[in-house]
Amino acid sequence: MSASVPNSHYPALFSPIELGGHTLRNRITHASIVTKYVSQHAPTEKLLNYYRSRAAGGAAAIITEPIAMTAHNRIPSRLRAWDDVGMDGLKHVADVVNAEGACLMGQVQDSGRGRHSVGRNDGAVGASALPDDLSWTVPAELTANEIEDMIAxxxxxxxxLKSAGFAGVEISAGHGHLFHQFLSPxxxxxxxxxxxDLAGRTRLLSSLISAIRAECGYPFIIGLKLPGDDGIQGGIDLTVARNIAALLATQRNEFDSWTWVWGAHARSLYKHLPDAHGERHPYLTAIAELRQVAPEIPTGAIGYITDPNECETALTDGTADLVFLGRPLITDPAFPNKCEEGREADIRYCVSCNTCWRSIIDGNGLECDNNPRVGAADEHDWQPAVTEAPKHIVVVGTGVAALEVAHTAARRGHRVTIAGDHSRVGGKTLLHAELAGGENLSSVYDYQYLMAVRHGCEFALGRKASLEDVLALSPDEVILATGSRSGRPQWLSGEWADSGLIPSAREIAAELLERADITEGRAVLVDQDHSEMTYAIAELLAARFTAVTIVTSRERIGHDVSLINRQGIYQRLHDLGVKIVCNVEPENLETLEDARLTVRNVYSGVTQDIDEVVAVAHASSRVPNRELQPLLEAAGIPVTPVGDCRAPRSLLATTREAYEVANCL
Structure with missing residues (x-):
């Protein structure tokens, strides 16, 4: 669409803007995201694919992950810019992005004392020799001469970066990193x-802005990411943030845009990436107020923005002039193009689950629950290879694994029939989507179902598929995606196991969603699962019982949850008054007849009673539903189990495996 003709769907979002002597073709900027796709300071093909797809997918600008520029920050997983040795790699990245019509910006950042993975950062430097609020890393205090050397x-x-073809940089001075550490008292x-005083604490940042502008001149974009409310008592609140902005605004001729972010390397880390447990775009009101210090400075909207209408509103109500999208562009690199073309239904929407964050902190590289192709070639405009030998594929199941296999196989030219015992699709994810904080998960199976229908999948729903039902469909091959069921924990046996009085967490959740009454007494949830869904069920229990206790045999809850989400879980559970008892497991169920549950410490053997118990439920390991597999194989039908039916697994692993299986058919 010509830049001179306003976009009929989102006219503000798809209007150009001038920044630092460069013209951005629209208002969408890919926020900086760590990918772990850099190896020994050099871009891998996966990194090039990632940036190429987001540029070709329509983003106006892409901000890279932090780039190594100083003697204190030479992490091998960062591109190299501290000398000329890394220039070829930098040029390669810039060429890839520029060829697609987008601007590339590098991020200037140092974590300082901050660390949110296991262990401490022994090479950390900082403003003062004070411990990090998460890892307790104590940095070496920088001297004034060292600070000046770092600025240079x-x-x-x-x-x-400019010489390599980058259009500018973003100075990341929020989220608890080094510049934030200098700004905060x-x-x-x-x-x-x-x-x-404030002027002294701001001097590093203000001096850096001046030094970059003096060295790079124009055209070159300098953007600032500043701390809003960092959630630390005695740190930076909105009043201090406003004062910092007012001071920096005196340099408005030296930088080109700004925005504000929340949280720090502390118990407020979870505010960095808000999820569906809170309100949508929770920071925009404060950003709109902060920008009034100097409203003429182009301002970015950021934080849990996943829908194009939210973007357009932020641009038209005076909040912002740019929109920074991170997680939504991980999930769908073509988000901008699809919005511009009015194809919103084709977007794979971000569910704000923060699996991407966990994958770069605890895993080997950036991944996404709702996009199994992150970093693959032509990710933004991918079409699967059409098979030369089409088959009739029967997919048994209605959950995420079933739908991912089905629509991918259908797009490859196979005839696909989906058979399942539910009238609605979604599987166990459907239940999770009905719980607090899970509503965005419906975007996963909604997209899959839409694609399945569009590409001709047939549906035989509403009854449990028997061997005869499947054979009657005359399949060439069967994909078994029948999910899993809650297993029976070892402590639940005998008459108590047969009585049905101690249901699984899923069973009690399904029951409680059908009613709104409140029961006097304590519900106990025995946690041997440690997933997000378990704690969403705990919140439901807190809404239906006057008291709730979670017990687990581990030393903490949330072992299967990233730190950033686990903080939010702890915050909500404590706000609700949920008690958490660790290192114990049920010992004596007979005391339940007296409204007491006896639990035993797994290390010392010491027992204690939990009183006023009126309900007990268990979140236990799951058991695959594979009863049909041997029957089908005996009938000579090739069978491939996927998802929980193969082995209970995460949504991320389920989606990826199902996609891979479909591409091998």
């Missing part, structure tokens, strides 16, 4: 020119 290194690094107790 960053400025020269930015000049290298909580972490900066210096008494020299880089500490003390």
């Amino acid at each position: 290194d960053w400025a020269l690094g930015c000049a290298r 909580w972490s900066n107790r210096r008494e020299d020119q880089y500490g003390g």
